[in-house]
Amino acid sequence: MTGLRLSHALWAIFAIAVSFYLVAPLALVILFSFNSSALTSLPLTGLTFDWYRRLMALDYFWPALQNSLTVALAVGALSVIIGTLAALAVARMPGRRAERIIGALSLPMMMPALIIGIALLSTFVRLLTIRLGIMTVILGQLVVVQPFVIAIVYARLQTFDWAVVDSARDLGASPLAAFFTVTLPIVQPTIVGATLIALAISLDDFVITFFTIGSGNTLPTMVWGLVRTSLDPTINALATLLIAFSIGSTVIALWLSRYRG
Amino acid sequence: MFRSSSATPQSSLPLMPAVVVFAGLFVLPLVYFFVISFWSVRARIMRPAFSLANYAETLNEYGGVLSYTALTAGAVAVLTTIVAFAFAYAIRFRLGRFGNAFLLITLTTLFGGYLVKIYAWKSILGTEGVLNRALLGAGLINEPLGALLYSTQGVVITLTYFLLPFAVLPIYGSLRAVSDVTLEAARDVGAGPFKVLRDIVLPQCRGGLMTAFTLSFLISVGDYVTPRFVGGGAALMGTFIENQFSIGFNWPLGSAMAFTTVAVTLGIVLAVDRLLKMALRP
Numbered sequence: 001m002t003g004l005r006l007s008h009a010l011w012a013i014f015a016i017a018v019s020f021y022l023v024a025p026l027a028l029v030i031l032f033s034f035n036s037s038a039l040t041s042l043p044l045t046g047l048t049f050d051w052y053r054r055l056m057a058l059d060y061f062w063p064a065l066q067n068s069l070t071v072a073l074a075v076g077a078l079s080v081i082i083g084t085l086a087a088l089a090v091a092r093m094p095g096r097r098a099e100r101i102i103g104a105l106s107l108p109m110m111m112p113a114l115i116i117g118i119a120l121l122s123t124f125v126r127l128l129t130i131r132l133g134i135m136t137v138i139l140g141q142l143v144v145v146q147p148f149v150i151a152i153v154y155a156r157l158q159t160f161d162w163a164v165v166d167s168a169r170d171l172g173a174s175p176l177a178a179f180f181t182v183t184l185p186i187v188q189p190t191i192v193g194a195t196l197i198a199l200a201i202s203l204d205d206f207v208i209t210f211f212t213i214g215s216g217n218t219l220p221t222m223v224w225g226l227v228r229t230s231l232d233p234t235i236n237a238l239a240t241l242l243i244a245f246s247i248g249s250t251v252i253a254l255w256l257s258r259y260r261g
Numbered sequence: 262m263f264r265s266s267s268a269t270p271q272s273s274l275p276l277m278p279a280v281v282v283f284a285g286l287f288v289l290p291l292v293y294f295f296v297i298s299f300w301s302v303r304a305r306i307m308r309p310a311f312s313l314a315n316y317a318e319t320l321n322e323y324g325g326v327l328s329y330t331a332l333t334a335g336a337v338a339v340l341t342t343i344v345a346f347a348f349a350y351a352i353r354f355r356l357g358r359f360g361n362a363f364l365l366i367t368l369t370t371l372f373g374g375y376l377v378k379i380y381a382w383k384s385i386l387g388t389e390g391v392l393n394r395a396l397l398g399a400g401l402i403n404e405p406l407g408a409l410l411y412s413t414q415g416v417v418i419t420l421t422y423f424l425l426p427f428a429v430l431p432i433y434g435s436l437r438a439v440s441d442v443t444l445e446a447a448r449d450v451g452a453g454p455f456k457v458l459r460d461i462v463l464p465q466c467r468g469g470l471m472t473a474f475t476l477s478f479l480i481s482v483g484d485y486v487t488p489r490f491v492g493g494g495a496a497l498m499g500t501f502i503e504n505q506f507s508i509g510f511n512w513p514l515g516s517a518m519a520f521t522t523v524a525v526t527l528g529i530v531l532a533v534d535r536l537l538k539m540a541l542r543p
Contacts, residue, residue, distance in 0.1 A: 011355040015363050018348045022370045022425060025381035028391065032384070039389060086279035093273075105279060108287050110476065112483020114499050115519050118506055119294035120286065122516075126307070127293050143286040146279060200372040206486070207375075211506070223376045227383070227490065236384075239377040246372045254368055 026243060033236035051237040058234075064217035067134060071209075071218060072202040074138045075145055080195045082142075083149025088183070090150070091157035102154060106147040116144065117211035124212065132214030140212040145201050149194045156190040189256045196253035200246040298516035305510055315517030323501060323518060327525060330498040333413055334481035335529070337420045341477040342470055344421070345428035349469075350462070352429075353436040364433065371426040376486065382419040383490045415491035420481050427480075428473035435469030436462070464541045471537065475530050482526050498522045 036046040055061055086105070090098045108116060120140045124130045164186075168178040184191075206220040213221065219242055226235045301310040319327075348367075352360040385391045388406075396402045439462055447457050463470075485499035492500075498518065505515030 011351045015351045019366045029381045082278040085275035089276040114483040119290035123290040242374045250372045
């Protein structure tokens with residue numbers, strides 16, 4: 001029995017060590033954003049909000065925030081509509097065919113973002129001669145965010161009871177009416193969750209944005225610029241905002257899909 | 262029942278917007294970008310052509326970088342997959358009701374921010390970073406260790422950190438499908454823990470392992486931010502490809518480099534898949 005105890009303890013220690021590795025660096029970034037020293041090193045010297053004040057005083061912070069939110073809302077709305085429609089269509093197909101379609105549509109998740117970014121850049125600039133800007137960022141992000149929405153909604157629909165939709169249709173509801181009065185209310189928490197995940201991915205995207213934005217900034221491209229030009233904890237304040245946005249929406253999404261979906 | 266629940270022509274219509282996005286913003290750009298790899302550049306201007314010169318240059322000039330990239334990304338992918346498997350295995354089989362809490366931590370850090378995570382390691386490993394200051398303060402070293410930051414190790418630690426949550430999820434997903442009844446039956450007939458792992462658990466989660474490995478490998482190969490922040494001289498292929506677009510302005514060469522890298526990567530992934538299939542034959 002002691003052997004078994006020991007192995008339990010070792011597994012627990014291992015899991016705690018891995019969790020520490022996952023959480024500690026992010027915790028440090030947040031901690032240093034409130035630390036009064038200009039150096040990102042321990043021990044902590046005292047609480048301050050100066051780095052946040054300094055961040056908000058930067059004249060290019062507000063346009064970057066606005067760009068990030070505009071792109072995220074557009075990508076979130078578009079990807080959730082397109083992705084949910086696709087998941088609904090695929091969910092009623094025979095299993096093998098459904099999996100093949102989902103597999104193909106998920107390819108952008110596997111391709112390095114660098115290659116998608118430069119391929120989009122050359123297509124926009126050279127083939128289509130579109131001016132780079134917020135619009136091209138939205139289009140670029142859409143193709144990598146869409147597979148996440150499809151996967152999340154499709155997974156929920158695996159346990160969906162289609163008989164209730166069929167009954168509604170048998171009783172005379174049009175396909176649209178059946179969708180809005182039966183399907184949508186049932187899968188709504190999952191769709192909200194998928195939207196939040198889409199927002200998190202969009203707000204966090206750097207590589208595709210970097211190649212498709214032309215001039216201008218989003219919050220992540222601003223981090224890139226700051227890391228190259230300055231090294232004071234203003235970056236930590238900005239990074240903490242990004243963590244709050246992305247982890248905040250992930251946690252809400254998890255909570256929705258776990259307890260309601 | 263007036264309508265069958267299987268696919269009708271009408272029911273695949275909602276799929277179209279997603280297909281249009283996929284075709285127009287993924288397939289088309291990649292095809293066009295591939296065509297560019299055969300073009301030539303004269304006086305900094307791209308000209309349509311059909312030449313293999315860019316591929317020849319890629320192999321001649323960047324062959325060494327490509328092998329170094331494959332080795333480093335391979336190390337990251339193997340390390341990430343092994344740690345992710347052990348962690349997912351612990352969550353699924355060893356931690357009982359605490360397993361879910363650890364899964365939640367993984368899911369939460371999944372979207373913790375790509376640049377933010379790399380920056381976090383820069384501030385830990387840097388010459389002015391947390392680790393160096395702590396070692397200095399403890400009197401273990403007299404001057405900052407540059408090797409912590411400007412090295413391959415820095416790249417491996419940071420990429421593994423970033424990729425781990427992405428690798429845990431597919432492996433955990435396939436471990437969830439391993440039935441406890443089968444495991445107990447195997448133990449009842451006298452199979453030891455190693456035999457159970459080797460003959461039942463690993464073969465059944467091969468798909469998850471391959472997804473984790475492939476994802477980690479592909480993302481590492483194409484990453485240019487991590488080497489820039491924590492790699493110092495240790496630049497991977499992604500850095501050289503990105504250079505063709507930011508300072509070199511030789512898009513055709515950049516394209517040939519990108520497609521060569523993807524081809525080599527896919528070759529390695531297929532080989533690993535083969536090996537794993539042979540090694541895990543029940």
